[in-house]
Amino acid sequence: xxxxxxxxxxxxxxxxxxxxxxxxxxxxxxxxxxxxxxxxxxxxxxxxxxxxxxxxxxxxxxxxxxxxxxxxxxxxxxxxxxxxxxxxxxxxxxxxxxxxxxxxxxxxxxxxxxxxxxxxxxxxxxxxxxxxxxxxxxxxxxxxxxxxxxxxxxxxxxxxxxxxxxxxxxxxxxxxxxxxxxxxxxxxxxxxxxxxxxxxxxxxxxxxxxxxxxxxxxxxxxxxxxxxxxxxxxxxxxxxxxxxxxxxxxxxxxxxxxxxxxxxxxxxxxxxxxxxxxxxxxxxxxxxxxxxxxxxxxxxxxxxxxxxxxxxxxxxxxxxxxxxxxxxxxxxxxxxxxxxxxxxxxxxxxxxxxxxxxxxxxxxxxxxxxxxxxxxxxxxxxxxxxxxxxxxxxxxxxxxxxxxxxxxxxxxxxxxxxxxxxxxxxxxxxxxxxxxxxxxxxxxxxxxxxxxxxxxxxxxxxxxxxxxxxxxxxxxxxxxxxxxxxxxxxxxxxxxxxxxxxxxxxxxxxxxxxxxxxxxxxxxxxxxxxxxxxxxxxxxxxxxxxxxxxxxxxxxxxxxxxxxxxxxxxxxxxxxxxxxxxxxxxx
Amino acid sequence: xxxxxxxxxxxxxxxxxxxxxxxxxxxxxxxxxxxxxxxxxxxxxxxxxxxxxxxxxxxxxxxxxxxxxxxxxxxxxxxxxxxxxxxxxxxxxxxxxxxxxxxxxxxxxxxxxxxxxxxxxxxxxxxxxxxxxxxxxxxxxxxxxxxxxxxxxxxxxxxxxxxxxxxxxxxxxxxxxxxxxxxxxxxxxxxxxxxxxxxxxxxxxxxxxxxxxxxxxxxxxxxxxxxxxxxxxxxxxxxxxxxxxxxxxxxxxxxxxxxxx
Numbered sequence: 001x002x003x004x005x006x007x008x009x010x011x012x013x014x015x016x017x018x019x020x021x022x023x024x025x026x027x028x029x030x031x032x033x034x035x036x037x038x039x040x041x042x043x044x045x046x047x048x049x050x051x052x053x054x055x056x057x058x059x060x061x062x063x064x065x066x067x068x069x070x071x072x073x074x075x076x077x078x079x080x081x082x083x084x085x086x087x088x089x090x091x092x093x094x095x096x097x098x099x100x101x102x103x104x105x106x107x108x109x110x111x112x113x114x115x116x117x118x119x120x121x122x123x124x125x126x127x128x129x130x131x132x133x134x135x136x137x138x139x140x141x142x143x144x145x146x147x148x149x150x151x152x153x154x155x156x157x158x159x160x161x162x163x164x165x166x167x168x169x170x171x172x173x174x175x176x177x178x179x180x181x182x183x184x185x186x187x188x189x190x191x192x193x194x195x196x197x198x199x200x201x202x203x204x205x206x207x208x209x210x211x212x213x214x215x216x217x218x219x220x221x222x223x224x225x226x227x228x229x230x231x232x233x234x235x236x237x238x239x240x241x242x243x244x245x246x247x248x249x250x251x252x253x254x255x256x257x258x259x260x261x262x263x264x265x266x267x268x269x270x271x272x273x274x275x276x277x278x279x280x281x282x283x284x285x286x287x288x289x290x291x292x293x294x295x296x297x298x299x300x301x302x303x304x305x306x307x308x309x310x311x312x313x314x315x316x317x318x319x320x321x322x323x324x325x326x327x328x329x330x331x332x333x334x335x336x337x338x339x340x341x342x343x344x345x346x347x348x349x350x351x352x353x354x355x356x357x358x359x360x361x362x363x364x365x366x367x368x369x370x371x372x373x374x375x376x377x378x379x380x381x382x383x384x385x386x387x388x389x390x391x392x393x394x395x396x397x398x399x400x401x402x403x404x405x406x407x408x409x410x411x412x413x414x415x416x417x418x419x420x421x422x423x424x425x426x427x428x429x430x431x432x433x434x435x436x437x438x439x440x441x442x443x444x445x446x447x448x449x450x451x452x453x454x455x456x457x458x459x460x461x462x463x464x465x466x467x468x469x470x471x472x473x474x475x476x477x478x479x480x481x482x483x484x485x486x487x488x489x490x491x492x493x494x495x496x497x498x499x500x501x502x503x504x505x506x507x508x509x510x511x512x513x514x515x516x517x518x519x520x521x522x523x524x525x526x527x528x529x530x531x532x533x534x535x536x537x538x539x540x541x542x543x544x545x546x547x548x549x550x551x552x553x554x555x556x557x558x559x560x561x562x563x564x565x566x567x568x569x570x571x572x573x574x575x576x577x578x579x580x581x582x583x584x585x586x587x
Numbered sequence: 588x589x590x591x592x593x594x595x596x597x598x599x600x601x602x603x604x605x606x607x608x609x610x611x612x613x614x615x616x617x618x619x620x621x622x623x624x625x626x627x628x629x630x631x632x633x634x635x636x637x638x639x640x641x642x643x644x645x646x647x648x649x650x651x652x653x654x655x656x657x658x659x660x661x662x663x664x665x666x667x668x669x670x671x672x673x674x675x676x677x678x679x680x681x682x683x684x685x686x687x688x689x690x691x692x693x694x695x696x697x698x699x700x701x702x703x704x705x706x707x708x709x710x711x712x713x714x715x716x717x718x719x720x721x722x723x724x725x726x727x728x729x730x731x732x733x734x735x736x737x738x739x740x741x742x743x744x745x746x747x748x749x750x751x752x753x754x755x756x757x758x759x760x761x762x763x764x765x766x767x768x769x770x771x772x773x774x775x776x777x778x779x780x781x782x783x784x785x786x787x788x789x790x791x792x793x794x795x796x797x798x799x800x801x802x803x804x805x806x807x808x809x810x811x812x813x814x815x816x817x818x819x820x821x822x823x824x825x826x827x828x829x830x831x832x833x834x835x836x837x838x839x840x841x842x843x844x845x846x847x848x
Contacts, residue, residue, distance in 0.1 A: 245775050
């Protein structure tokens with residue numbers, strides 16, 4: 001993965017800062033139409049960023065309602081019916097409108113072409129169409145919420161959802177069905193782009209790990225989403241026609257719905273987390289100034305998760321009456337899927353070992369990810385184990401586990417990506433202090449919110465219930481208090497990132513001294529990404545010898561760099577200086 | 588480069604070869620999603636057919652096999668004309684391209700025409716799950732009790748009479764008993780699967796019309812034949828799905844009846 005010339009690492013000269021073009025992708029046009037009809041993958045990424053931020057806020061408010069209501073054992077603020085609708089709105093909006101599109105639609109759209117040296121995704125119009133499809137689908141979901149909401153929970157199990165629920169299930173299901181197509185379009189576009197649009201020299205072995213994880217994610221989107229689409233069609237037919245294939249009164253089997261639903265929806269949690277893992281690999285190498293430990297292991301573990309992830313779905317149904325032996329098999333397979341995730345975590349930790357770590361906001365989010373994702377992953381094994389799952393199934397333990405992986409893992413990875421790539425996307429630096437403060441507050445607030453839920457679940461508080469015995473109140477109050485801290489932490493980026501757009505210092509082309517191709521162009525990038533077509537000569541993370549993928553030297557990394565920093569006293573302050581002790585392990 | 592001259596090469600590709608390869612690969616990936624989309628309902632069908640073989644055989648044998656037969660012929664032929672259209676596009680023979688595309692369109696439209704006739708007949712026969720089915724069956728049972736037992740003199744539809752007769756002297760636990768609910772389950776599959784397939788045909792017909800328009804305005808030069816090719820890939824897949832639907836829905840009855848009687 002490294003180039004060794006003679007016995008010495010080759011350190012290219014640091015390239016001059018590229019002159020920012022007069023017209024970059026942001027200021028090339030200013031009309032609303034230039035945004036709404038753009039086919040530029042970068043602008044579409046921004047469109048998604050704005051929409052996703054909106055829906056994240058909506059989903060967060062719904063979560064706030066749920067937590068507030070749980071302050072009192074009999075419901076603090078709303079009726080039980082409204083409570084059902086609130087947690088369903090939280091689940092549906094967060095999963096289908098935020099987590100599933102999140103990193104692929106925002107950062108995948110924006111950075112996959114840039115990181116592989118392409119001018120755009122393979123199908124720019126399809127890309128724009130995916131955003132419109134997403135907006136139409138979310139329109140149906142918003143309609144279903146405004147018209148009174150859905151009370152089935154995000155899993156939409158029949159026969160309740162098909163026959164008995166009096167809420168707006170049909171527009172809700174239709175909205176989820178439509179947003180699925182947007183997910184397929186993004187995934188298909190990224191897969192074809194990775195196959196066909198790589199620039200000269202960008203071999204599979206030199207792809208940044210973010211690209212590998214996006215590829216694995218797209219693979220799941222392509223194979224999984226159509227299955228849930230047909231399942232939701234069958235559900236809608238059943239609800240509208242009053243008769244359908246999951247209807248037990250004519251011999252239909254509701255458990256079959258659960259099989260089909262989880263065949264997608266379990267892999268869908270990997271659609272959510274695997275892109276986050278890609279972000280971690282990018283950020284952790286950059287801020288530890290180290291080559292990734294075990295490139296191939298990390299790359300193939302993404303693919304491993306994508307493949308094995310399709311064989312574990314029935315662990316959601318251990319208490320739904322599936323066959324005993326198939327339960328044992330699915331329990332085993334579920335434990336198997338923990339292996340590639342663990343491989344990643346070990347490799348990231350090994351990457352940190354003896355690195356020159358600095359603690360800017362992206363890195364703080366990544367370190368928080370490592371802790372929270374590991375807790376989430378290990379508690380997943382409790383649930384994978386058949387015996388313990390009987391006790392923990394459908395309790396707050398599951399809720400806490402899921403949120404540790406999805407919020408502690410995925411949302412923090414999303415924020416890491418946002419803070420890592422924000423200078424490139426907007427051309428502005430944000431407040432160092434407030435961003436670190438936000439990362440810290442979110443980490444603390446998150447822990448406070450969800451650790452009590454593990455205790456609640458272990459003691460048997462079922463998920464989705466609006467009331468609970470009084471002795472559980474202390475944990476629920478703790479959890480709601482944590483949620484308030486967490487909510488405050490989420491608000492902060494909204495302020496300092498927005499302020500940075502107007503008052504932020506101008507970002508250089510490569511403010512973090514990173515190696516990827518996306519940092520070659522000026523910030524923000526020109527319309528067609530690169531001034532000249534790049535030719536890649538290096539692996540993706542040559543921090544040890546300090547060269548980017550074009551084989552050029554890296555600018556001085558940010559970081560302590562102050563007068564009392566020992567590294568700044570001896571010799572060159574560039575990456576080659578402090579890194580020299582590492583060169584013997586390279587190659 | 589002549590390709591650039593025609594404006595065929597899009598800005599973000601290096602050359603036409605890359606562009607065509609991307610388009611083809613994109614369509615193949617899309618076909619994968621289509622296979623999984625139908626795969627879900629095929630799995631569900633398989634589960635229920637395994638559980639309720641008698642009911643599926645009974646319901647299947649009351650569908651219009653001859654319509655399905657003609658439709659199969661139409662679709663297979665349309666795949667041939669579609670392939671001839673690719674050949675014409677490669678050779679730059681615009682007239683032949685349009686001719687073959689229109690032939691494909693006509694065959695596909697014929698399929699939809701027969702399908703519409705079939706739906707019309709099914710609904711006319713009240714062979715529709717839900718209230719229609721229950722009423723018709725109740726009527727047939729009533730007529731059977733009233734003594735129309737021997738031959739079909741009543742006004743009830745033949746499928747309902749067959750079902751009523753079959754179940755007249757059987758308890759629910761009799762292996763030869765045909766559960767009316769499960770017959771309706773088959774009909775749910777019949778309408779959903781053919782309906783979704785029909786929507787795919789309509790989309791395909793739209794794409795073919797668009798190709799005709801493109802060809803007529805000279806936007807499909809030989810170096811851009813892959814546009815025709817990607818539509819043809821989709822059309823072949825829709826055709827192929829029919830080749831699975833047809834035996835599953837229409838021929839499920841034949842073998843089982845022979846074995847049963």
